[in-house]
Amino acid sequence: MRKKIHVIPIVFILGLLLFMVMRQFMANFCWRMGHQDWKELNKIMSYLERSVAIDDKNALFHFSLGRVFLNKGLTEATQLRARNRWIRKSTDEFQKAAGLEPTHSDYHFHLGISYGCLAYPPPFYWKVIQNSFRRTAMLNPTNVHHLYPIGIYYLNESDRLKNIGESTGEIGLSYYKKYAAMSKDNYQSYFRKLLDINDGYLGGILKKCFSVTQEYNDLKAVIRDTPNDHAFLARFLNNKGMWQEAKKEFLAAINLEPDNPIHNSDFAYALFKRGDFENAIHWWEKQKILDPRDKRAYLFLANGFMKLKQFDDALRELRDLIALYPANIKYQVKLIRTLLAAHRVDEAIDEYHKIMGKNPNFSKDIYDTARYYQRKGNYSKATKILNKAISLVLNK
Numbered sequence: 001m002r003k004k005i006h007v008i009p010i011v012f013i014l015g016l017l018l019f020m021v022m023r024q025f026m027a028n029f030c031w032r033m034g035h036q037d038w039k040e041l042n043k044i045m046s047y048l049e050r051s052v053a054i055d056d057k058n059a060l061f062h063f064s065l066g067r068v069f070l071n072k073g074l075t076e077a078t079q080l081r082a083r084n085r086w087i088r089k090s091t092d093e094f095q096k097a098a099g100l101e102p103t104h105s106d107y108h109f110h111l112g113i114s115y116g117c118l119a120y121p122p123p124f125y126w127k128v129i130q131n132s133f134r135r136t137a138m139l140n141p142t143n144v145h146h147l148y149p150i151g152i153y154y155l156n157e158s159d160r161l162k163n164i165g166e167s168t169g170e171i172g173l174s175y176y177k178k179y180a181a182m183s184k185d186n187y188q189s190y191f192r193k194l195l196d197i198n199d200g201y202l203g204g205i206l207k208k209c210f211s212v213t214q215e216y217n218d219l220k221a222v223i224r225d226t227p228n229d230h231a232f233l234a235r236f237l238n239n240k241g242m243w244q245e246a247k248k249e250f251l252a253a254i255n256l257e258p259d260n261p262i263h264n265s266d267f268a269y270a271l272f273k274r275g276d277f278e279n280a281i282h283w284w285e286k287q288k289i290l291d292p293r294d295k296r297a298y299l300f301l302a303n304g305f306m307k308l309k310q311f312d313d314a315l316r317e318l319r320d321l322i323a324l325y326p327a328n329i330k331y332q333v334k335l336i337r338t339l340l341a342a343h344r345v346d347e348a349i350d351e352y353h354k355i356m357g358k359n360p361n362f363s364k365d366i367y368d369t370a371r372y373y374q375r376k377g378n379y380s381k382a383t384k385i386l387n388k389a390i391s392l393v394l395n396k
Helices: 008-032 041-054 059-075 080-100 105-117 126-139 145-168 174-197 200-214 218-219 229-237 243-256 263-272 277-290 294-305 311-324 329-341 345-356 364-375 379-394
Strands: none
Touching: 008 263, 041 059, 041 294, 059 080, 059 105, 080 105, 105 126, 105 145, 105 200, 126 145, 126 174, 145 174, 145 200, 174 200, 218 229, 229 263, 243 263, 263 277, 263 294, 277 294, 294 311, 294 329, 311 329, 329 345, 329 379, 345 364, 345 379, 364 379
């Protein structure tokens, strides 16, 4: 006997499946419509609320709706109470998203950020914020787009609590003091983690920290104990006029990596720009030993000796440089100018004669004129002629 096919149960099952498919389709459709134009937040919010109402178990829907609520609170709300109401709604949505997908770092990151945006004293929420950021870093430890904002948040919190302390004489209750210490430790820790992943952020981190605190120890605390970080901080501090602190960092970089000629070069250049020519010469000499073909070492040594009126030493450095790079006319021009500055006009004219055959821009007429005034004993006129001729050649 043939088995009877029960049509009604099959139809019911097919109808249920079709309903579930259409329900999911509508939820996804509303979610996609909610990402059409972020300028129309009310329209977006309407679509996303529908998608959440249809599928309350979708973490991405809650996350998207939370972002809209947070955006409305930060950009549209004009009163503090309204701002907090929207941000509280965003924290609820981010909390649901993180609960549904606890391994998604973005959900925890936005949960921490939304709590941090609330206009209540953050110590009421510092555990929630700290735990959210810790989970974020644990789940995705290499995401620089998380680490940098987290570091900035704690930096600003540290500064805010410091200002409270300066205005009241103390930071306040014990939990405020604890939160202030934690904020300072956290921004330093997150910035160092970020630098381990991408040290290209170092300039931005130092600039941001300097806008908040000009304390040397605070700036030093965000860098790693590496030669490059110390050298970068040294240049940064030097540009900010903090020479004594910059000097410590230059020497720290050199001590950690004494065979790196760049560190010697940077320190020597900083000394030279400050007018400390004797010490600059000392470090350029070390630089030349580490890298005997470094053009800058010879040139700056010559400039340093010139500043000290030690012309023989300056000329020696330039002649050594020309011996290494005989095809570079600029170094020979530098030699001529140094001879003229030393009032050794005869030798300067001889050097001019040597390079006439290498570069047609150096005119024989100029040479003959300078030689004429030299023989007449008018060295001043000969010097002016040569200097003017050299300037014209270099400007071509």
